[in-house]
Amino acid sequence: MNVLSDSQRQIIRAIDEEAALSQWRDWKWQMRHCIRDLDTFERLLGVKLSEKQRRDFERTIERFPMSVTPYYLSLIDTDDWENDPVFRQSFPSPRELEVMKCDMLDPLSEDKDSPVPGLTHRYPDRVLLIVSNMCSMYCRHCTRKRRVGDRDSIPDRAEIAAGIDYIRRTPRVRDVLLSGGDPFLLSDGELDWILSELRAIEHLEVIRIGTRTPVVLPYRITDGLVDVLKRHHPLWINTHFNHPRELTSSSREALAKLADAGIPLGNQSVLLAGVNDCPRVMRALVHKLVCNRVRPYYLYQCDLSEGLSHFRTPVGKGIEILESLIGHTSGFCVPTYVIDAPGGGGKIPVMPNYLISWSTNKVVLRNYEGVITTYKEPDSYEPIFCDRDCENCELQLALGDADENKALGIEMLLADHDKTISLVPASNERHARR
Numbered sequence: 001m002n003v004l005s006d007s008q009r010q011i012i013r014a015i016d017e018e019a020a021l022s023q024w025r026d027w028k029w030q031m032r033h034c035i036r037d038l039d040t041f042e043r044l045l046g047v048k049l050s051e052k053q054r055r056d057f058e059r060t061i062e063r064f065p066m067s068v069t070p071y072y073l074s075l076i077d078t079d080d081w082e083n084d085p086v087f088r089q090s091f092p093s094p095r096e097l098e099v100m101k102c103d104m105l106d107p108l109s110e111d112k113d114s115p116v117p118g119l120t121h122r123y124p125d126r127v128l129l130i131v132s133n134m135c136s137m138y139c140r141h142c143t144r145k146r147r148v149g150d151r152d153s154i155p156d157r158a159e160i161a162a163g164i165d166y167i168r169r170t171p172r173v174r175d176v177l178l179s180g181g182d183p184f185l186l187s188d189g190e191l192d193w194i195l196s197e198l199r200a201i202e203h204l205e206v207i208r209i210g211t212r213t214p215v216v217l218p219y220r221i222t223d224g225l226v227d228v229l230k231r232h233h234p235l236w237i238n239t240h241f242n243h244p245r246e247l248t249s250s251s252r253e254a255l256a257k258l259a260d261a262g263i264p265l266g267n268q269s270v271l272l273a274g275v276n277d278c279p280r281v282m283r284a285l286v287h288k289l290v291c292n293r294v295r296p297y298y299l300y301q302c303d304l305s306e307g308l309s310h311f312r313t314p315v316g317k318g319i320e321i322l323e324s325l326i327g328h329t330s331g332f333c334v335p336t337y338v339i340d341a342p343g344g345g346g347k348i349p350v351m352p353n354y355l356i357s358w359s360t361n362k363v364v365l366r367n368y369e370g371v372i373t374t375y376k377e378p379d380s381y382e383p384i385f386c387d388r389d390c391e392n393c394e395l396q397l398a399l400g401d402a403d404e405n406k407a408l409g410i411e412m413l414l415a416d417h418d419k420t421i422s423l424v425p426a427s428n429e430r431h432a433r434r
Helices: 006-015 021-025 027-032 038-045 051-063 078-083 085-090 157-168 188-199 223-230 249-260 279-291 315-325 410-414 429-433
Strands: 119-123 126-130 175-179 206-210 235-239 265-271 294-301 336-341 346-349 355-358 362-366 372-376
Touching (some): 006 021, 006 038, 078 085, 119 157, 126 157, 157 188, 188 206, 223 249, 249 265, 265 315, 279 294, 279 315, 294 315, 315 336
Parallel strands (some): 126 175, 175 206, 206 235, 235 265, 265 294, 294 336
Antiparallel strands (some): 336 346, 355 362, 362 372
């Protein structure tokens, strides 16, 4: 069991003098004591805001509430709290009230692409299912700020069941992403029910879960939760680390439990001005992630949601970060940099330019060092003619699993499942005369 830091001991005693130190690792205790007001924030951290900062705070939370777990609060460096990346992701800023002309309430058109409440069907073969509207922390850069603190839109079991029924009635859907809010703030039993209902759908191949609990509430990853998850493979989990300092001993323990349960882990970072818009910061983050068996999956350009303009960087900053990663670290450490297209167009990958030019017979490329080279195209390439009759394809469209039980040689004669009765040399004259 991890030993509590001095900051954590100070905070738990300030919350409740009678609390046992072991309660710190109880995720429900953490949720009951989330910090939602300025007085508690100042008292627990031992900091003092100016009158202007207090007025700005009050104005901001009238529209965008604050909620921070004691655990995540304890990560703030009180010696430089205003510049701390944890503080900037969790504490309200008056700049959130600045709404630009380009800002949108629902920039990704999730509500418009919703055939049933709580479900977004944007891509042909996969859907997003909102199963919770609760978050352990209100991230200041959340793309769904329109829903933060909205207790009137919490999905109940009937709404979730309607979304599951849509998946059941839509055979082309092979992949579902459970999101919210945070799915892991549901009880183990409720999550088990959802996963059981989904796993019973024959055409559904993959279930994914998006959660930030390993970052802001790692104690939620209990042995009981992991036992539930293990019953529903294949299951994939994406989490949301934005800065290396978020990878603590507690978060590492949570990630290890999930990875040891055979669950592939990915990470989706958002590029945030003043938090991680630095090549060295991002390189340190991806290296820490892979050391904890988490694959850097996406690096998101910050969305055009209302109140996020102070977090947005130029796209060129993201390209600069990729240039610092590609070739300079392992390929699996490099996330895909994407812009989630406004209006619901989906994720668009954005990459540095490595293809310089091309002609009929050659392409000109450059590598991460700036070395320019050529690749020779084939002199003659004749694609296999396709008549678009996929069901009767005799070409490459054999998509079933390969037969690992195919017998060879004498094994064919001995195998009961093989109808071969003799092996005849290809040069046999008698057979050639037939």
